[in-house]
Structure formats: structure tokens, C-alpha cells
Amino acid sequence: MGSTTINLPTIHLDTTLTDLYNLADPSTAHLRLGLVLCGVNSAIALTPSFPRNKKYLYQDSPFNNIPPAELKAVAADAASSSSNPSRSQKTSDLQRSLALKYLSLIPQRDAFIAGGGPSTPTIFFNVSPGSASQEAHDRHEAETTIAVLAPEQRPKLVFCSGPSSIPVKELGIDRLAVKIMLDDLERQGYPLVVDQETQWFLNSKAGLAGSGLPTPRAEVVVVEGYVPVSDPEKCCEVCRDEDLGKGGGMRFVPAGCKGVRGRWVGEQMKRIVEKVEARQAPFVFKTQQTFGGAGTWVVSSEEKKRELVKELTDDETGVLRKLLSQVTARNQQMKPGSVVLSEMVRDPVGDYGVTFLVGKGGEATFLAASEQMINEDNAWIGSTINYARQERLKEKFEGIMRQTAEWVGKHGYIGPVGIDILETKDIPKDGEQLQQNGTSSVDGEKTAHYVVDLNVRTSGSLALPLLKGHFTSRGMTCASSFSTTAKGSRKEFMETWREEFETGRMLIMAWYEDNTSNGEKEVKSIGDVVVGGKDEKDLQDLMKRVRESTEEVTF
Structure with missing residues (x-):
């Protein structure tokens, strides 16, 4: 493999997340900011010390796709892990897979741009708390990732x-x-920059639907009330026999419940399904809080609608039963079980992710407009940016960016925001498709813009504008970030792409070597990389070569 030393250039970010927060509210720049940048799961605990969310519900792939019986087994197995080290491999693999992505990959990616030096603590949670060797490995992986940054920009x-x-x-x-x-x-x-209920609402699909922003016309089906009896023991014999909540996993109201819990879930499911069946395809169905593309169904035909209804209502795996069973007295005021049915944006000519900063007064500071990469399962897998087009795209999206900043700002939010925008050439008449007019005219081309998703948090593409100087100073006008799964170690991956790493054309924003999933016989890694290109063709060629030697990561 040649020399064992790979000479990496020092990365200098144009600005950092800490700098952006100070810009958003200069009056608090003297306060010490801590960053909590991990993901979360509402189906199972990620580790014994990182419980699942019960109030702030998120629908990711495990929440939606894993049958209740499997979640029950995982929860029970995890609960007994402290006294029974021979946990099932299935349980161990599932929890570890989620923990690696949510507790290491995602926070590393954002920590890479956190900045602030020693004065900005960035909080990580151990993938395997209690294991000294694994805790040391967690730290080593994160520290290795940020070691390429200029010392003053390492959090x-x-x-x-x-x-x-x-x-x-x-x-x-x-x-x-x-x-x-x-x-x-x-x-x-803990003291927070933004109230959690407020930020959860701003990220909810119903919040966007009622925001007045230029979104596709949507109908929110509101869930009324919450599961009336929290303790299965006090409901009916079926609930007592099939209590799936022991061990810290999701509690479900079983399909055979004859008590008030079953009646409530049945009534709410019926209301939602009737709305779905009455709506003519095409349309889009969304649950309240989605993560990584989960919780969104594109219903392109009547056949797809029938498939959706089955997926929502199936006694064994149905999404609605799982979701409605989590609506409790503690979270019902946020309406986490409500769903959104929206019109489908037809014939889009552009799919953009616009990132910007919202200041204390609701003002917007443009950061970038990247183009989204979505796989066939509608899951986000990465973004690309063309630095030469940013001024034009800033002008194109300035109006919709300002509207969004004003809306989230009036609710008390400050910080980074990402909006997903679909662009069409067909301008709707008033009252058609768009809830509010969202158009722009740049270089004589008039188009309509639809906000289809709103991420009031750090987005996956936020690093791209902060790396502009790194790439353009090396003659590269384009860049892309994406997650990947690779066989072998970080060092082996970097050896494969030595020239790209040493010239600054490729860099690692997050990486975790996992040597436990296969009995330590084989090291497998997950990572988040950024690559640059002198033009779009050059970038696409490199991305293609990387993808051919690795696998994508979805969330």
C-alpha cells in the first residue's frame, strides 16, 4: 500500500456552528453554549442509559417497519442484558446499528462544523456505556475525525x-x-436555547401545513384525545396477557383489546383511514415527525393507496396502531398522532435543500442551496452543491427563505434551518395546489416553489457551505456529502483513496469502525464523507467510483 502515513491537509472552515449562534443572537455571545447533536429513537432504547423517547415521538424506519412482536423481544432482551450477557444477536445488532448512527455518525457530522474550540462543549453519548474499551473507542473515533480541523476550530x-x-x-x-x-x-x-415543545412543533408536519408558508395544499387529520387507560393491567384480559411495554420498549394496544383502549385506537384509526380512502391519488401521506425520510408515503396510484391502507392498519405491523398507542396524557397537547394528507407536487424541475440562519429578530442569513439525493425508498442519502451557482440560487429562494425565517422566528427559534423545496415551471392560480403564493423570477424564468419539508435544526447538508473555501481554493467548484458503509477500517478506506485525501478532494466528517457485529472476524465501518470536483461531471465520476466500492447508509 506504499507509505503508511497519509498526509492530510488541515481543514479550515469558513465559519462554524458556534459562530452562527453568536451571529444569530449577539447579546448572548458571552454565554457558554453546549451542543447536543445526536439522533433519537422512539421504538427502543438505544442503550441502557439512553431511553427511547415517549413524549417527543419520532417516526423513523425502526418505529414504522419493525413489527410489535419483534420490538417486544428486543425490549425484553435489552432489559435483561445486565444480568444476561448472552443477549440475542438480533437484539444486539439492531440496537447497536441504531446507536452507531444516532449516537456517533450524526453527532460527529455536526461536531465537525461545531467550532468554538475548548469553550464549546459538544456532547456525545457512548454507544456501549459501561464498557471501558468501547467508551475509549467512541472517543478515539470522534477525536480522529475532528483532528484534521484547524486547532482553534475543534470543539x-x-x-x-x-x-x-x-x-x-x-x-x-x-x-x-x-x-x-x-x-x-x-x-x-437543563437550560435550552429553544423550548423543546416549540422546536418539536416547528419540525412537525402539521406545523408546516398550518404555517401559511408556500406548501402544497394539505389536510391535517387531528387525533382526538389519547389512550384513555395508561396501565394495560386496568384495561382488559387481552391487554394484560399481551403487555408489550415491559423492558422499556414501546407499549402497544393489542389488536384484540376489548376495553376502552382498543375502542379509542379503533375510532382514531377509522377516522384516518376513511380520509385516506376518500382521497383520490396521487397524494402524499405523512406522520407528524419523520426522521431520515421515514414516515412519508408517496401515493402515486389507487393501487399504492390500497398498499398504504394495509401498511397503516395491519394487525401485526400496522403503523397507526403503533403510533396511536404512544399518544398519552403527557404528549397529547402536541397532537403527535395526527397525520397530514397533502397534494403531490407534479413534474418538479428542481429538488433543493436551502440552509440558512435565523436570527433573534426572525431575520434570515443565507448559507447555501444544495441539491438533494433521494433513493428509491424516498430516504435522504446525501446532498450536492455547486458553489458557482450560489448567488443565483440565493436570489431565487430569498423570498421563501425570509418567509420561513419570520415564521420560525416569531415562535422564538434561533439557529440553523433547512427547507426542502420542489420547484415547478407551472405557476398555480390562486387557491390551486399552493396554500400561499411562492414564486420567483430569476433571469426571466418564473417558477413556483413548494416547501415540502422543514428541518428546524442542523441539516445534513449544512457542512457544504462551510467548506466552500476549502474546495474553491483548490479549484473545485462542486462538492457532495453522503453517508456510506464500507468493509474495513478508516485507515484502509483512506489508503484506497489516498490521493483524494492528500489533495483535499475528499475528507471524512464522521466515521465509526465496528468490529463487534460479526464476532470480531471482520471490521465494518460507517462514515460520512465529503468529496469535491472541479465541475459537476468530475464530482459525479468520483461519487460513482466511491459508491461502487461501498454501500449507502439510510436512517
Whole structure:
């Protein structure tokens, strides 16, 4: 393989997440900011110290796709893991897969752009808390990732066992900025930049549908009330026999429930399904909070509608029964079980991710407009950016960006925001498709813009504008970021692409080597990489070569 040393260039970011928060509210720039940038799961605990979310529900792939019986087995197995080290391989693999992505890959990716030096603690949660060797490995992986940054732009990495053990007072943290709402942050009463219920609402699909922003026309089917009896023991014999909530996993109201819980779930399911069946295809069906593209169904035909109804109502795997069973007295005011049916944007000519900063007064600072990469399952897998087109795209999306910033700003949010926009050449008449007019005219071309998703948090493409100087100073006008799964170690991956790494054409924003999933016989890694190209063809050629030697990661 040649020399064992790979000479990596030092990465200098144009600006950092800490700088952006200080710009958003200069009056608080003297306060010490801590960043919590992980993901979360509402189906199962990620680790014994990182419980599932029960109040702030998120529908990701495990939540939607894993049958209740399997979730029951995982929860029970996980609960007994402390006393029974011979946990099932299936349980171990599922939890570890989620923990690697949500507790290491995602926070590393955002920590890479966190900045702030030692004065900005970036909080990580251990993938395997309690194991000294694994905790050391967690730290090593994150520290190796940020080591390529200029020293003054490396954040302080702080590792904890779980959200309830963040050393806020010990670190002198004045406020925490949070990517995804965590139940335990609220329980601990930590000081936050933005109230969690507010930020959850701003990220909800019903929130967007009622925002007045230029979105496809939508109907929100609101769930009335919540599961009337929280304790299965007090409902009926079926519930007592089939209580799936033991061990910290999701609690379900079983299909055979004869009590008030079953009647309530049945009534709410009936209302939702009737709305779906009455709606003519094509349309889009969404649950309230989605993560990584999960929770969104594109219903392109009547056949697809029938498939959706089955997926929603199936006694064994139905999404609605799982979702409605989680609506409780604690979270019902946020309407987490409500769903959205929206018109489908026809014949889009562009799919953009626009990232910007929202200041304290609701003002917007443009950061970038990237183009989205979505796979056949509607899951986000990466973004590309053309630096030469940014001024034109800024002008194109300036109006819709300002509208969005004003809306989230009036709710008290400050920080980064990402909006997914579909662009069409057909301009709708008033009252058709768009809830509010969202058009632009740039270089004489008039188009309509539809906000189809709103991410009031750090987005996956946020790093691309902050790396502009790194790439353009090397003659590269385009860049792309994407997640990947590779056989072998970080070092082996970098050896394969030595020239690209040493010239600054490729860099790693997140990486985790996992040597436990296959009995330590084979190392498998997940990572998030950024690649650059002198033009779009050059970029696509490199991306194609990387993808041919790896596999994609979905969330």
C-alpha cells in the first residue's frame, strides 16, 4: 500500500456552528453554549442509559417497519442484558446499528462544523456505556475525525453515558442547543436555547401545513384525545396477557383489546383511514415527525393507496396502531398522532435543500442551496452543491427563505434551518395546489416553489457551505456529502483513496469502525464523507467510483 502515513491537509472552515449562534443572537455571545447533536429513537432504547423517547415521538424506519412482536423481544432482551450477557444477536445488532448512527455518525457530522474550540462543549453519548474499551473507542473515533480541523476550530468533545448525565454545571454550560428533542433533557431541566415543545412543533408536519408558508395544499387529520387507560393491567384480559411495554420498549394496544383502549385506537384509526380512502391519488401521506425520510408515503396510484391502507392498519405491523398507542396524557397537547394528507407536487424541475440562519429578530442569513439525493425508498442519502451557482440560487429562494425565517422566528427559534423545496415551471392560480403564493423570477424564468419539508435544526447538508473555501481554493467548484458503509477500517478506506485525501478532494466528517457485529472476524465501518470536483461531471465520476466500492447508509 506504499507509505503508511497519509498526509492530510488541515481543514479550515469558513465559519462554524458556534459562530452562527453568536451571529444569530449577539447579546448572548458571552454565554457558554453546549451542543447536543445526536439522533433519537422512539421504538427502543438505544442503550441502557439512553431511553427511547415517549413524549417527543419520532417516526423513523425502526418505529414504522419493525413489527410489535419483534420490538417486544428486543425490549425484553435489552432489559435483561445486565444480568444476561448472552443477549440475542438480533437484539444486539439492531440496537447497536441504531446507536452507531444516532449516537456517533450524526453527532460527529455536526461536531465537525461545531467550532468554538475548548469553550464549546459538544456532547456525545457512548454507544456501549459501561464498557471501558468501547467508551475509549467512541472517543478515539470522534477525536480522529475532528483532528484534521484547524486547532482553534475543534470543539471540546464531552462523552456521557446518557442524556440524564450531562455535566452542565461542571462544564459551566449556560445553554444547550439541541438538534433532536430528548425526553431526558426536559426531565433534567437543563437550560435550552429553544423550548423543546416549540422546536418539536416547528419540525412537525402539521406545523408546516398550518404555517401559511408556500406548501402544497394539505389536510391535517387531528387525533382526538389519547389512550384513555395508561396501565394495560386496568384495561382488559387481552391487554394484560399481551403487555408489550415491559423492558422499556414501546407499549402497544393489542389488536384484540376489548376495553376502552382498543375502542379509542379503533375510532382514531377509522377516522384516518376513511380520509385516506376518500382521497383520490396521487397524494402524499405523512406522520407528524419523520426522521431520515421515514414516515412519508408517496401515493402515486389507487393501487399504492390500497398498499398504504394495509401498511397503516395491519394487525401485526400496522403503523397507526403503533403510533396511536404512544399518544398519552403527557404528549397529547402536541397532537403527535395526527397525520397530514397533502397534494403531490407534479413534474418538479428542481429538488433543493436551502440552509440558512435565523436570527433573534426572525431575520434570515443565507448559507447555501444544495441539491438533494433521494433513493428509491424516498430516504435522504446525501446532498450536492455547486458553489458557482450560489448567488443565483440565493436570489431565487430569498423570498421563501425570509418567509420561513419570520415564521420560525416569531415562535422564538434561533439557529440553523433547512427547507426542502420542489420547484415547478407551472405557476398555480390562486387557491390551486399552493396554500400561499411562492414564486420567483430569476433571469426571466418564473417558477413556483413548494416547501415540502422543514428541518428546524442542523441539516445534513449544512457542512457544504462551510467548506466552500476549502474546495474553491483548490479549484473545485462542486462538492457532495453522503453517508456510506464500507468493509474495513478508516485507515484502509483512506489508503484506497489516498490521493483524494492528500489533495483535499475528499475528507471524512464522521466515521465509526465496528468490529463487534460479526464476532470480531471482520471490521465494518460507517462514515460520512465529503468529496469535491472541479465541475459537476468530475464530482459525479468520483461519487460513482466511491459508491461502487461501498454501500449507502439510510436512517
